[in-house]
Amino acid sequence: MFFVDTLEFEGLGNRSYLAGGPDAAVVVDPPRDIDQVITAAARRGVRIACVAETHVHNDYVTGGLELARLTGARYLVPAGARVSFARTPVADGDTVTVDEHLVLRALATPGHTPHHTSYVLEEDGRGVAAFTGGSLLIGTVGRPDLVEPRLTEELARAQHASAHRLADELDDEVPVLPTHGFGSFCSSSQAEGDATTIGQERKTNDALTLDVDTFVARTLAGLDDVPAYYAHMAPANAAGPAPVDLTPPRRADAEEIAARLAAGEWVVDLRSRIAFAEGHVAGSFNFEGEGKLATYLAWLLPWGKPVTLLADTPRQVADAQRELARVGIDRPAAAATGDPAGWVRAGQRPASFPRARFADLADAREHGDDVVVLDVRRDSERASGHIDGSVHIPVHELHGRLGEVPDGTVWVHCAGGMRAAIAASLLDAAGRDVVAVDDGFDAAADAGLSLASG
Incomplete structure (x- = not known):
């Protein structure tokens, strides 16, 4: 009997998957912080036999390379992806045994990227789950404009064809398990719901209900802004990301906070917007830890600028550090916890606004x-x-x-x-x-x- 466990990353609007049988499993599109993947596998009591990437991601840094290295798993990467590390290249139709009775079959589904590949988990030859990455999403598809502007229309047409290929080859009851589409800017539009099947998508997804020209025109008209940090994600993933370091950052006192602000560095207050408005360090910026922290901070932050984090508790700092590492902001310069009275120099008062x-x-x-x-x-x-x-x-x-x-x-x-x-x-x-x-x-x-x- 097979299983599929979903790992959700709400801040980025993404999902990863652990799927397998009694003894072994595959991980699809793992996050940068792989400790939780390893924990999920240990909870299931399974060995990670292979790690599969659907594409070179544009919106987050993958943990796939490090996960494969630590576990000894085969690292499956689409053959058409240009990467700078050893991996098992997979082409359309390739199969990999995951566990007894379970096989992972690669299905070329270009559109989100030229090399995009979906994976069908088959039990005794029958498709039981489709990991569609940035191809067929819930009610939509992955956006086709993240690779090269001149390829956008061509990739939009490829998305239409890929969606039809998935629908043609898979039974209606097969679950569709995408990586993007839960708030991610990699989705061409946002749709409601958190679960779907090939049959449901056949009835409701524009890629499967509209002719190709109408679909392409509607898709291109609906494309929105691309977060600036996306430009750094694919190169990092193609080069092979380094292991993530989640050890606590150094503690900053009021003098150091002031000095970092004076040097033009970013001091980011993770507290709620209500608390920030009532009192904060003058010159600091408010990015709520409970909101889309990684997306908006990485979007606005000049790339490579040192960041100091301020928060109510060490847990808030740790959570933010984990979230930011997923988009390549690896090490905060420093951090402080408590309240603004302790973050400003003696004799100074916190700033506020209504x-x-x-x-x-x-x-x-x-x-x-x-x-x-x-x-x-x-x-x-x-x-x-x-x-x-x-x-x-x-x-x-x-x-x-x-x-x-x-x-x-x-x-x-x-x-x-x-x-x-x-x-x-x-x-x-x-x-x-x-x-x-x-x-x-x-x-x-x-x-x-x-x-x-x-």
Whole structure:
């Protein structure tokens, strides 16, 4: 009897899988922090016989090479992927025995990348699970624009063909187990649900219900911004990532925090946006540890810039360190825990700024206050409706465009509050008067604010 265990990484919107039988298993698309994979295998009492990559990933650093080295497993990598390390290259139709009665079959499914490969787990010759990586996702497909702009349309067409190949070769009841699509920016669009089958996708997925030209046009029109750090992920994965180091960073006192800020380094406060607004180290930035920390910090951070982490507890630092290592931010320069009173020099007080709702913004506008409304959502979000007269700078562009924000008190908002908090901290660090709107965007119309579209 086979099993499939899912390892979820909500911060990145990805999944990895451990699948096998009574004695041995395969790991598909493992994370950088492989200790939890090894723990999952030990819990099952199985040997890791092989590690399989569906593609050279663009959104995170893989732990596959190190996992294979530590366990002695065969490291399966698509033959078309250009990598700089020893591996077992797999081509379309290749099979690998995982355990008695269990075979892993490679199925070429180009589209997300030119070399993308899905894997079908077969029990006694019958397909029982399809690990589709960035090919067929839940209600969508992996985006085709992460490799080379000139290849985007060609890869979109390949995605359509690959989805049809999976649907043609597999039975309706076979579970579809993608790596991306749970909030990942590697997905061409976001769909609801966390489980699916070939049969369900056959009925609902655009790649399987639309003709190729309509599918390609719709896919290309729906592509959104690409996180800047993606440019560093594929090269790191192709070169062969080094083992991750999750030992605690050095402790920083108030003097060191001040010195690092003065040197232009980033000091990142992981606490909630409520706590940060009430009191923080002047010049620090707020990226909530409970939000999409790795995605947004890696997106905004100048690559290679030293980072010092501030948090309530050592556990928050450890969790953040693990999350950041998954995207190649390996070693925080330092860390401190506690509260802002202990992070500022003697005689100094923590900085703060107000939080508000859209109703408060409507009141401020009505009273004629000197109000600048800054919308930090992405282009696609703004196109569906925005506050009339607002300034638009997506949060991932704000650090380099602070000079474009008009004079006055800046009321900054996003769709729910997390990105507004990041933006408010950037503005506050730059010396601007700021109000963080911590509210759902649907409340803007309810508050009487005039909305525009386009």
